[in-house]
Amino acid sequence: MHHLRSLLANVLLVGFVGAAGAVEPGERLADPVLEARARALSQELRCLVCQNESIDDSHADLAHDLRVLLRERLTAGDTDPQAIDFLVSRYGQFVLLRPPVEPATYALWFGPAAVLALGAIGVGTYLRRRHAGLNARPAPLTTAERLRLEELLREGES
Amino acid sequence: MRSWAPAAVSARRTREDEQMIAELGHFSLMLALCLALVQATLPMAGAARRQLGWMAAGDRTAIGQLVFVTAAFAALIHAYVSSDFSLLNVVENSHSAKPLLYKITGVWGNHEGSMVLWVFILSLFGAAVAWFGGNLPTELRARVLSVQGMIGAGFLLFILFTSDPFRRVAPAPLDGHGLNPILQDPGLAFHPPFLYLGYVGFSVAFSFAVAALIEGRVDAAWARWVRPWTLAAWCALTTGIAMGSWWAYYTLGWGGWWFWDPVENASFMPWLVGTALLHSAIVVEKRGTLKSWTILLAIVTFSLSLVGTFLVRSGVLTSVHAFATDPTRGIFILLLLTVAVGGSLALYAVRAPALKSDGVFAPISREGALVVNNLLLTTAAVTVFLGTLYPLFLDAAGGPKVSVGFPFFDRTFVPLMVPLLIAVGIGPLLAWKRGDLRGALQRLWVALAIVLIVETVGMYLAHGGPLLAVFGLTLAAWVFAGAIVEWAERVKLLRVPAGDSWRRARMLPRAAYGMTLAHVGLAVTVAGIAASAWQSERIDIVRPGDDLPLAGYVLHFDGVAKAQGPNYSADRATVTVRRDGETVAVLNPEKRFFPVQQMHTSETAIRTNLLADLYVTLGEADGHGGWTLRAYWKPLVPWIWIGAIFMAMGGLASLSDRRWRVGIAARRVLAAQAAVAGE
Numbered sequence: 001m002h003h004l005r006s007l008l009a010n011v012l013l014v015g016f017v018g019a020a021g022a023v024e025p026g027e028r029l030a031d032p033v034l035e036a037r038a039r040a041l042s043q044e045l046r047c048l049v050c051q052n053e054s055i056d057d058s059h060a061d062l063a064h065d066l067r068v069l070l071r072e073r074l075t076a077g078d079t080d081p082q083a084i085d086f087l088v089s090r091y092g093q094f095v096l097l098r099p100p101v102e103p104a105t106y107a108l109w110f111g112p113a114a115v116l117a118l119g120a121i122g123v124g125t126y127l128r129r130r131h132a133g134l135n136a137r138p139a140p141l142t143t144a145e146r147l148r149l150e151e152l153l154r155e156g157e158s
Numbered sequence: 159m160r161s162w163a164p165a166a167v168s169a170r171r172t173r174e175d176e177q178m179i180a181e182l183g184h185f186s187l188m189l190a191l192c193l194a195l196v197q198a199t200l201p202m203a204g205a206a207r208r209q210l211g212w213m214a215a216g217d218r219t220a221i222g223q224l225v226f227v228t229a230a231f232a233a234l235i236h237a238y239v240s241s242d243f244s245l246l247n248v249v250e251n252s253h254s255a256k257p258l259l260y261k262i263t264g265v266w267g268n269h270e271g272s273m274v275l276w277v278f279i280l281s282l283f284g285a286a287v288a289w290f291g292g293n294l295p296t297e298l299r300a301r302v303l304s305v306q307g308m309i310g311a312g313f314l315l316f317i318l319f320t321s322d323p324f325r326r327v328a329p330a331p332l333d334g335h336g337l338n339p340i341l342q343d344p345g346l347a348f349h350p351p352f353l354y355l356g357y358v359g360f361s362v363a364f365s366f367a368v369a370a371l372i373e374g375r376v377d378a379a380w381a382r383w384v385r386p387w388t389l390a391a392w393c394a395l396t397t398g399i400a401m402g403s404w405w406a407y408y409t410l411g412w413g414g415w416w417f418w419d420p421v422e423n424a425s426f427m428p429w430l431v432g433t434a435l436l437h438s439a440i441v442v443e444k445r446g447t448l449k450s451w452t453i454l455l456a457i458v459t460f461s462l463s464l465v466g467t468f469l470v471r472s473g474v475l476t477s478v479h480a481f482a483t484d485p486t487r488g489i490f491i492l493l494l495l496t497v498a499v500g501g502s503l504a505l506y507a508v509r510a511p512a513l514k515s516d517g518v519f520a521p522i523s524r525e526g527a528l529v530v531n532n533l534l535l536t537t538a539a540v541t542v543f544l545g546t547l548y549p550l551f552l553d554a555a556g557g558p559k560v561s562v563g564f565p566f567f568d569r570t571f572v573p574l575m576v577p578l579l580i581a582v583g584i585g586p587l588l589a590w591k592r593g594d595l596r597g598a599l600q601r602l603w604v605a606l607a608i609v610l611i612v613e614t615v616g617m618y619l620a621h622g623g624p625l626l627a628v629f630g631l632t633l634a635a636w637v638f639a640g641a642i643v644e645w646a647e648r649v650k651l652l653r654v655p656a657g658d659s660w661r662r663a664r665m666l667p668r669a670a671y672g673m674t675l676a677h678v679g680l681a682v683t684v685a686g687i688a689a690s691a692w693q694s695e696r697i698d699i700v701r702p703g704d705d706l707p708l709a710g711y712v713l714h715f716d717g718v719a720k721a722q723g724p725n726y727s728a729d730r731a732t733v734t735v736r737r738d739g740e741t742v743a744v745l746n747p748e749k750r751f752f753p754v755q756q757m758h759t760s761e762t763a764i765r766t767n768l769l770a771d772l773y774v775t776l777g778e779a780d781g782h783g784g785w786t787l788r789a790y791w792k793p794l795v796p797w798i799w800i801g802a803i804f805m806a807m808g809g810l811a812s813l814s815d816r817r818w819r820v821g822i823a824a825r826r827v828l829a830a831q832a833a834v835a836g837e
Contacts, residue, residue, distance in 0.1 A: 023697060024786060052418060052561070093558055094560060105552075109566075111540070112574070115541075130447070131521055
């Protein structure tokens with residue numbers, strides 16, 4: 001299960017942005033498993049001095065420091081959540097490119113789904129109304145309309 | 159020039175004459191503002207009181223505004239080209255040693271200049287409505303031009319009071335600060351102008367919407383008038399966004415092309431809603447329904463364009479405190495947005511209920527599919543909006559400081575695209591009014607077969623790797639096959655003799671080809687995005703003579719040499735790319751140093767065969783003769799932009815449909831009537 005989730009996470013992560021790599025050869029860890037974890041984590045961490053760039057993407061000095069720091073923690077035996085917690089305790093939630101799900105971010109995380117649900121209800125109602133109109137039989141002609149129709153038909157014959 | 163004047167005096171005089179041009183530019187802006195104010199009021203009042211003369215003022219002021227704004231824009235360009243450092247804006251953003259191209263493009267590489275470009279394009283569109291709007295009813299044209307005038311007046315006031323590009327500085331410094339080296343790229347010549355063509359182009363749809371609300375009438379004719387403008391704006395915006403993304407790709411040094419950066423999102427939101435608008439306007443035109451929704455989309459699209467324009471330049475994105483550092487500018491922006499967005503939405507709230515839609519249709523129908531398209535596109539836009547502005551809202555409300563990056567968008571935006579892409583494949587095969595889903599799926603059996611083949615091949619290649627990428631490719635194949643099957647159905651390919659099919663293919667309206675092309679483009683882009691999961695990379699320290707294997711190629715590092723550019727010096731690497739011992743390409747990534755700004759930039763070397771890119775950048779020297787080299791192999795990545803080009807070409811093909819020119823006959827009639835009336 002855990003394996004599947006991390007696989008899915010990796011897929012999602014590289015899915016849209018594509019692996020980056022501001023990482024310097026000197027920063028890399030010898031252990032490929034640790035290094036892969038470091039790369040995955042650093043894509044979720046923000047370079048604090050950049051606009052929405054992860055520390056894996058940014059060439060800023062601060063991003064370099066954070067990459068090294070993250071690798072130090074991983075080498076020291078931190079699990080992924082521990083390493084993230086350490087960075088959050090140091091730099092605040094601002095460092096997370098994926099904000100945690102908590103009351104202050106409910107509107108952010110559940111907003112799109114709520115909008116989609118409300119929109120779907122609205123669309124459903126709208127489609128039903130349009131559909132009802134499709135099957136409704138046209139209203140019968142009023143007397144005036146019928147007389148006019150007869151007149152027109154007579155004109156057509158003559 | 160007097161002949162007896164000593165050379166020095168005459169030179170100074172010329173210099174002063176040149177500096178006068180800036181003054182003329184400033185004055186032109188003021189005149190343009192006066193004309194815009196007249197344009198904003200007189201035609202509108204004229205339309206209400208049926209005063210032909212007042213309404214006619216709309217055309218003349220729109221053209222006059224174009225003349226004066228062009229003059230101001232030209233004056234500003236002149237100040238940049240002639241390095242007139244008595245202007246603060248030129249000092250801050252230019253330098254005498256800069257190549258001519260970047261002196262010109264630097265005009266809109268900053269807040270003030272970009273606002274002038276914005277107004278220039280706005281007046282271009284205003285004048286275009288006046289020129290090409292001959293087939294519009296007089297009242298409608300007057301009202302549309304009047305709303306254009308209001309927008310122009312708002313922006314000109316903003317420029318003159320808070321963002322004056324012609325502000326003087328005394329004494330004039332000897333040289334300027336130069337332009338950020340990252341912006342010194344041909345990309346700056348095209349990317350912002352195309353974005354603005356898109357943003358501002360949507361103003362015409364907005365003006366048509368407001369005018370329709372005032373008149374209380376939206377019909378097929380209205381949709382037919384508004385669609386070409388929307389199409390033109392959409393094509394430009396598509397091109398602009400794609401160019402920006404490509405620019406980021408080759409500039410930033412590691413091949414990312416979309417970062418969910420607030421600035422990118424700012425242009426993406428109007429694109430999403432504009433795409434929805436494009437589709438819903440078809441329903442209004444063909445079926446007389448979705449009217450008030452289409453009006454709302456037109457208002458929202460331009461509102462998002464306004465938000466986008468300001469978000470990018472005002473600095474609020476980095477922090478809300480940017481408002482505090484320059485309160486006048488911030489307050490003016492808020493005021494302008496409130497008036498434009500609030501005003502049009504209030505008008506909408508009052509008048510839209512009166513817009514009666516008469517069409518009826520079953521849920522499974524072309525209309526139904528387009529409604530689903532609109533639901534998903536607008537939800538996607540809301541998602542991008544939330545992700546972009548949430549940190550700002552939270553900060554303003556005193557909440558914690560958070561970042562919203564691509565992990566958020568991957569989990570919210572991408573899932574919305576899946577049902578959308580599925581719908582794109584089926585929708586065009588459904589009939590108007592009452593579609594036959596099973597029939598459509600039966601006709602899509604070829605498409606399903608293609609999809610299955612792509613999926614199987616993808617799975618085989620992926621070996622249980624990125625499953626989502628295989629899924630993405632499958633969706634791309636689905637959209638592609640859907641578009642092709644729809645076209646084949648229309649020309650009855652293989653059902654009738656080839657000659658008949660050929661004749662049918664030639665008879666198909668251009669708008670039909672536009673759709674096919676745009677949908678194929680979407681498929682191509684999606685494939686490019688999905689395949690990026692298969693990229694491979696090598697980041698290593700290399701010494702001259704080293705070989706770096708990458709995706710079947712061998713990258714041979716020959717070394718680094720010094721090179722000199724017009725306003726920079728560079729370390730230029732030579733990398734020979736070989737495949738099976740044969741040289742395929744020689745790549746020259748550079749590291750440039752710009753002495754004026756004391757900044758380093760990296761120049762990427764890319765070799766593409768349209769199926770994949772080899773992407774190489776040069777990193778730091780290690781001081782012992784070694785250099786960091788980053789090399790990537792990116793399969794299908796060029797397709798992302800090729801697809802965008804297809805989409806824009808589809809838009810253009812649709813734009814060239816003769817349906818939009820049906821007004822020509824009506825215009826002749828009008829002209830004849832005018833001639834009779836004049837006698």
